[in-house]
Amino acid sequence: MGHRSAVSIAILTLLVVTTDADINRAREAQDDLERAGELLEFDRYALARSYLDPLVTNPWLTTRQRARVYYLRGFAWFSEGRDRSAIEDFRYAIDNHPNHTASIAALADAYALGRGVPRNPAEAYSLHLKAARGGHAPSKVAVGVALQTGNGTAIDFDASRFWLREAAEDDHEVSAYVPYARLFREGFTDEPDPATALAWYRRAEDFEIAEAATAIGYVYAKGELGATDLSRARSQFEKGAQRGDPQGALAAAALYLADAIGADVERAGALYRQAADGGLMAGLNGLGYLAELDRDVVAARGFYEEAANADDVEAQYRVGQIYLDSTELAEKRRGLAWLTRAGRSHQDAANLAAWILSTSPIDGLRDGAAALRLLEASAGNDFSIDVLDTLAASHAEVGDFDEAVRVQRQVVAQSDDADFAARLKRYEARRPWRDDS
Numbered sequence: 001m002g003h004r005s006a007v008s009i010a011i012l013t014l015l016v017v018t019t020d021a022d023i024n025r026a027r028e029a030q031d032d033l034e035r036a037g038e039l040l041e042f043d044r045y046a047l048a049r050s051y052l053d054p055l056v057t058n059p060w061l062t063t064r065q066r067a068r069v070y071y072l073r074g075f076a077w078f079s080e081g082r083d084r085s086a087i088e089d090f091r092y093a094i095d096n097h098p099n100h101t102a103s104i105a106a107l108a109d110a111y112a113l114g115r116g117v118p119r120n121p122a123e124a125y126s127l128h129l130k131a132a133r134g135g136h137a138p139s140k141v142a143v144g145v146a147l148q149t150g151n152g153t154a155i156d157f158d159a160s161r162f163w164l165r166e167a168a169e170d171d172h173e174v175s176a177y178v179p180y181a182r183l184f185r186e187g188f189t190d191e192p193d194p195a196t197a198l199a200w201y202r203r204a205e206d207f208e209i210a211e212a213a214t215a216i217g218y219v220y221a222k223g224e225l226g227a228t229d230l231s232r233a234r235s236q237f238e239k240g241a242q243r244g245d246p247q248g249a250l251a252a253a254a255l256y257l258a259d260a261i262g263a264d265v266e267r268a269g270a271l272y273r274q275a276a277d278g279g280l281m282a283g284l285n286g287l288g289y290l291a292e293l294d295r296d297v298v299a300a301r302g303f304y305e306e307a308a309n310a311d312d313v314e315a316q317y318r319v320g321q322i323y324l325d326s327t328e329l330a331e332k333r334r335g336l337a338w339l340t341r342a343g344r345s346h347q348d349a350a351n352l353a354a355w356i357l358s359t360s361p362i363d364g365l366r367d368g369a370a371a372l373r374l375l376e377a378s379a380g381n382d383f384s385i386d387v388l389d390t391l392a393a394s395h396a397e398v399g400d401f402d403e404a405v406r407v408q409r410q411v412v413a414q415s416d417d418a419d420f421a422a423r424l425k426r427y428e429a430r431r432p433w434r435d436d437s
Contacts, residue, residue: 083116121152246278368397
């Protein structure tokens with residue numbers, strides 16, 4: 001064998017050995033990557049990261065594999081509440097593979113929730129749309145739902161139907177079934193098809209999705225398939241509640257107060273509590289209402305005030321009325337403050353607050369100018385007869401009797417109620433109205 005042949009064989013042997021070693025290292029890296037993924041499925045985040053950390057700089061991975069490493073590590077950080085580290089890794093994943101849809105979707109979720117980045121529904125929608133176009137089924141659902149609700153984008157039911165149809169019918173993405181079903185109901189289409197909606201809700205119910213059971217309840221409660229069936233609706237709401245849907249609990253509670261299908265106040269209370277524990281302020285309002293039925297004003301006020309402090313407008317209206325019934329001036333003022341706060345978006349609350357501000361026999365509660373501001377802010381151009389009556393009283397309280405008479409004459413022209421006429425005579429006599437007069 002010549003010298004050149006021996007050298008050639010040696011070089012060839014070295015290449016084969018090197019290639020085999022490379023293949024083994026690549027396989028080991030892939031094995032570690034898969035092991036990390038399995039550990040994450042069992043919430044073993046720290047242990048998973050012990051496999052992922054060395055892989056970040058492993059030269060035997062492809063760019064797509066490296067993107068997955070960053071994504072999985074980001075997922076681990078996110079699951080542990082270390083949001084900024086998660087965001088950094090999601091972005092590294094996208095840098096390695098610009099169309100890594102799982103990372104794009106994860107970043108979108110971060111913007112939707114405001115975790116690690118400022119909450120930005122528009123950015124969340126834009127990122128989910130990019131992931132959806134790349135075939136990511138959960139992002140198709142996110143885009144479809146956003147187009148239904150207008151969260152981060154304009155409402156477009158046709159576009160919502162496109163994405164949710166793909167996710168539900170083509171990808172069999174279970175989370176798409178309920179929002180897709182919704183698009184067949186009145187309010188979402190010019191040609192409602194409740195039977196098809198029900199069929200998709202049933203598919204979701206097969207996977208024990210609580211929201212689906214509740215939605216079916218509303219189909220029966222509203223009579224979308226024909227006659228209203230409250231008994232069947234309540235059964236569905238109960239099913240939703242049992243599966244953890246607070247909206248199902250709330251709806252079932254309301255029907256347990258219906259005598260026509262068998263009232264059960266105790267069960268209603270338990271369901272209202274479940275709804276409240278699930279974050280629905282209407283559940284606290286329900287508990288307040290039941291306490292009022294029991295004539296337990298202190299308990300009712302407690303429930304309403306808890307919801308009122310969480311900016312529930314209906315609760316603010318109700319707790320305001322309870323405080324106004326007190327004989328203590330400080331509590332009456334507190335009630336008036338709650339009504340005024342509610343009155344920014346609750347016209348009945350605004351009207352009641354303005355009435356007290358204009359007509360209370362207690363000097364310390366009256367403020368006609370504040371009443372006028374509240375009415376103007378809440379009523380807009382929609383002045384009912386009761387609002388006009390209050391408006392006239394407010395003008396009289398600030399001494400503008402000509403305007404009070406003009407407005408009150410509009411009220412009297414619409415109704416022969418003796419109280420309206422009596423107030424007109426008072427204003428014509430240049431005297432404000434007092435609610436005890």
